[in-house]
Amino acid sequence: MAKKVLVTGGAGYIGSHTCVSLLEAGYEAVVVDDLRNSDKEALNRVEELTGKKVDFYQFDVCDEAKLDKVFSEHKINSIIHFAGLKAVGESVEKPLEYYDNNINSTLALCRMMLKHKVKNLIFSSSATVYDQKNEVPLSEEGTLGCSNPYGWTKLMCEQILRDLTHAHKELSVVLLRYFNPIGAHESGIIGEDPTGIPNNLLPYITQTALGRREQLTVHGNDYDTPDGTGVRDYIHVVDLANGHVKALQYADSRTGSDAINLGTGKGYSVLDIVKAFEEVNGVKVPYVIGPRRAGDLATVYAAPQKAKEVLGWEAEKGIEDMCRDAWRWQKKNPQGYRNS
Numbered sequence: 536m537a538k539k540v541l542v543t544g545g546a547g548y549i550g551s552h553t554c555v556s557l558l559e560a561g562y563e564a565v566v567v568d569d570l571r572n573s574d575k576e577a578l579n580r581v582e583e584l585t586g587k588k589v590d591f592y593q594f595d596v597c598d599e600a601k602l603d604k605v606f607s608e609h610k611i612n613s614i615i616h617f618a619g620l621k622a623v624g625e626s627v628e629k630p631l632e633y634y635d636n637n638i639n640s641t642l643a644l645c646r647m648m649l650k651h652k653v654k655n656l657i658f659s660s661s662a663t664v665y666d667q668k669n670e671v672p673l674s675e676e677g678t679l680g681c682s683n684p685y686g687w688t689k690l691m692c693e694q695i696l697r698d699l700t701h702a703h704k705e706l707s708v709v710l711l712r713y714f715n716p717i718g719a720h721e722s723g724i725i726g727e728d729p730t731g732i733p734n735n736l737l738p739y740i741t742q743t744a745l746g747r748r749e750q751l752t753v754h755g756n757d758y759d760t761p762d763g764t765g766v767r768d769y770i771h772v773v774d775l776a777n778g779h780v781k782a783l784q785y786a787d788s789r790t791g792s793d794a795i796n797l798g799t800g801k802g803y804s805v806l807d808i809v810k811a812f813e814e815v816n817g818v819k820v821p822y823v824i825g826p827r828r829a830g831d832l833a834t835v836y837a838a839p840q841k842a843k844e845v846l847g848w849e850a851e852k853g854i855e856d857m858c859r860d861a862w863r864w865q866k867k868n869p870q871g872y873r874n875s
């Protein structure tokens with residue numbers, strides 16, 4: 536019988552792509568998402584793409600009574616926990632919302648694991664849990680520490696999950712630390728659909744190329760990097776999604792907790808990305824240089840070796856693929872899922 540995975544936040548950007556990877560790999564997906572930052576249409580399209588059905592429940596993951604019902608109705612083998620708030624700037628303005636949602640949703644799932652004897656959980660962590668003093672490439676052994684409430688929620692959830700596996704030896708948790716996911720499924724049918732003005736680089740670029748934004752502001756060109764603009768480890772969202780399938784297999788084969796980077800190990804500057812996007816898609820991205828954005832670092836990229844060693848996973852797609860696929864999604868869906 537196919538294994539069932541509970542995917543919290545499965546209608547979101549990374550969650551919807553991961554549902555495709557799971558269904559293609561022969562898993563069944565049960566999604567819980569209250570759609571606070573996503574659209575049900577994303578899941579319709581996952582079904583269209585894969586020809587398979589997703590069981591969908593719309594409610595807040597912190598609602599334990601409703602969660603309990605889902606776990607009673609389905610024999611869940613593993614959980615992938617994407618649901619959470621993720622905007623760094625907003626977390627500084629509204630720290631309690633971030634701590635409340637990100638931590639309580641994780642605690643609720645921990646209790647469900649114990650009650651319903653679910654052994655595996657894959658947690659969406661972030662490169663932001665690494666202390667800023669670490670040198671690049673960032674390895675899993677680096678010291679941990681954060682500079683904003685969003686990051687602390689991720690680090691605190693990691694600690695909660697580590698403590699849980701320590702107390703309950705039968706459990707298995709994989710903490711996946713994502714670098715900068717960008718791009719979209721190559722069909723152009725699902726992709727990233729931020730509400731309001733995008734904070735992140737790629738959606739800002741695609742909306743600028745489309746004419747929805749006048750110009751990109753490059754946040755500083757006086758960093759100690761080859762061209763002065765910030766350098767990041769951009770990873771194609773489909774590679775990232777496939778990493779979750781590998782992480783499920785790994786979780787099944789062991790117990791305890793383990794933190795693993797999902798990145799490419801390569802750093803690209805803001806201007807590298809603008810140039811690649813323009814070249815591969817034959818469009819212009821007008822930009823101006825602005826001041827540095829508060830809290831930004833000069834250079835962030837992963838040491839990706841552990842994922843290769845323990846998961847047998849490595850990123851396969853390059854920045855050209857990422858830029859081409861992001862643009863295909865945006866062109867086909869100029870207003871995101873609100874087109875339909």
Ligand code: NAD
Nearest residue numbers: 544547548549568569570571572573595596618619659661
């Ligand atoms: P997203 O906002 O697109 O997806 C998150 C989903 O969770 C949304 O569909 C939202 O409606 C849902 N959600 C949030 N709180 C919920 C709750 N209490 N109950 C039910 N549903 C809830 O974000 P994403 O980019 O797909 O990120 C997924 C996860 O990966 C998040 O935990 C995020 O912190 C983490 N992450 C993202 C990035 C990134 O750059 N996108 C990087 C590192 C880590």
Ligand code: WQD
Nearest residue numbers: 623661663715734735736739752753754765766767805831
């Ligand atoms: C990338 C680069 C910007 C927008 C954030 C979170 C991190 C993780 C991923 C969740 C930087 C520059 C951006 C713009 C720009 N999320 N930029 N103009 O800041 O690396 O990471 O998302 O865990 O925690 O902090 O990503 O896409 O915002 O920025 O010049 O309009 O692009 O300064 O150098 P970031 P980003």
